[in-house]
Amino acid sequence: MDDAIATADFNARHWNFPQTGNIQAGDATHYGMLTRLLIETYNPYKPAVLNWPKLEPDALARITSLPIWDIAVQTEIKASMRIEAFAATIKDPDLKAALLHMAREEARHKDVLSRLVAAYDIPLKPDEVYKQPRDPEWAFMVTGYSECVDSFFAYGLFEMARRSGYFPPELVETFEPVVQEEGRHILFFTNWIAWHKATMPLWRRPYFFCKIIAVWLFLIYERIGIAKDVDGLENGDANFTVNGSKALADEMDPATLIDICLEEDKKRMSGYDPRLLRPTTMPKLARFARLFIRPKKRTV
Numbered sequence: 001m002d003d004a005i006a007t008a009d010f011n012a013r014h015w016n017f018p019q020t021g022n023i024q025a026g027d028a029t030h031y032g033m034l035t036r037l038l039i040e041t042y043n044p045y046k047p048a049v050l051n052w053p054k055l056e057p058d059a060l061a062r063i064t065s066l067p068i069w070d071i072a073v074q075t076e077i078k079a080s081m082r083i084e085a086f087a088a089t090i091k092d093p094d095l096k097a098a099l100l101h102m103a104r105e106e107a108r109h110k111d112v113l114s115r116l117v118a119a120y121d122i123p124l125k126p127d128e129v130y131k132q133p134r135d136p137e138w139a140f141m142v143t144g145y146s147e148c149v150d151s152f153f154a155y156g157l158f159e160m161a162r163r164s165g166y167f168p169p170e171l172v173e174t175f176e177p178v179v180q181e182e183g184r185h186i187l188f189f190t191n192w193i194a195w196h197k198a199t200m201p202l203w204r205r206p207y208f209f210c211k212i213i214a215v216w217l218f219l220i221y222e223r224i225g226i227a228k229d230v231d232g233l234e235n236g237d238a239n240f241t242v243n244g245s246k247a248l249a250d251e252m253d254p255a256t257l258i259d260i261c262l263e264e265d266k267k268r269m270s271g272y273d274p275r276l277l278r279p280t281t282m283p284k285l286a287r288f289a290r291l292f293i294r295p296k297k298r299t300v
């Protein structure tokens with residue numbers, strides 16, 4: 001890694017807001033942190049110059065047969081479109097700029113994936129055109145909480161794929177910034193939820209609480225494959241993780257996967273200002289599930 005790339009990578013993983021002192025969710029400093037986080041930790045890599053290493057035939061076969069590429073590309077297109085639609089409803093210029101920045105990062109993920117599938121000749125369905133969401137806030141929350149679920153598992157799956165050599169090291173290096181970028185997104189989203197809750201009028205809070213529950217129920221339905229087109233958007237947020245885990249299922253032990261997800265989550269969040277709230281739902285659920293899941297006995 002040359003110096004400029006190493007510095008950009010470091011800056012994307014480490015960030016402190018210059019103003020010191022305690023903060024409370026919803027106060028001016030919290031808002032400053034929320035609106036500066038993504039912009040100041042931006043990693044300016046260019047998809048066009050990413051390195052797509054030549055893969056050995058077995059690695060190439062493993063990568064091209066993963067059943068995730070269509071859904072991954074579509075998820076990025078939808079995420080970008082939904083975040084942009086939500087940004088259009090926001091009046092405050094700083095928050096709007098942060099959301100538009102996030103939407104551009106999602107579009108860049110789509111660009112990265114498109115270049116990967118082109119480099120390895122992975123057949124893809126043509127891009128779909130998605131309807132604008134009827135309720136942009138709902139659509140943004142579906143995307144945000146989906147990312148909280150998917151990023152948590154993606155951390156662990158990615159690390160397992162790295163350790164086992166399922167992904168060759170050069171490909172891991174190419175994808176690493178994208179995985180970290182999703183970590184920043186869920187950090188931003190978690191703090192937006194907290195800031196939004198704290199700054200809305202008291203009478204709106206019960207409604208917003210119900211909306212959060214409704215989003216989680218929607219994600220659960222979607223992930224068990226029975227969601228209908230209830231939000232005016234096409235299905236398919238349930239994706240990467242489910243398909244990705246199936247593909248790696250033979251190689252992994254669920255208890256080990258959970259442990260690695262938890263370790264990676266901690267590691268990936270550790271460089272950011274400790275006053276920012278961390279996404280806690282998935283780590284809590286995972287720690288609870290882990291109480292009932294024991295590691296498989298090793299045969300060797």
Ligand SMILES: [Fe+2]
Pocket residue numbers: 076079105106109182
């Ligand atoms: Fe993304």
Ligand SMILES: [Fe+2]
Pocket residue numbers: 079106147181182185
């Ligand atoms: Fe994202």
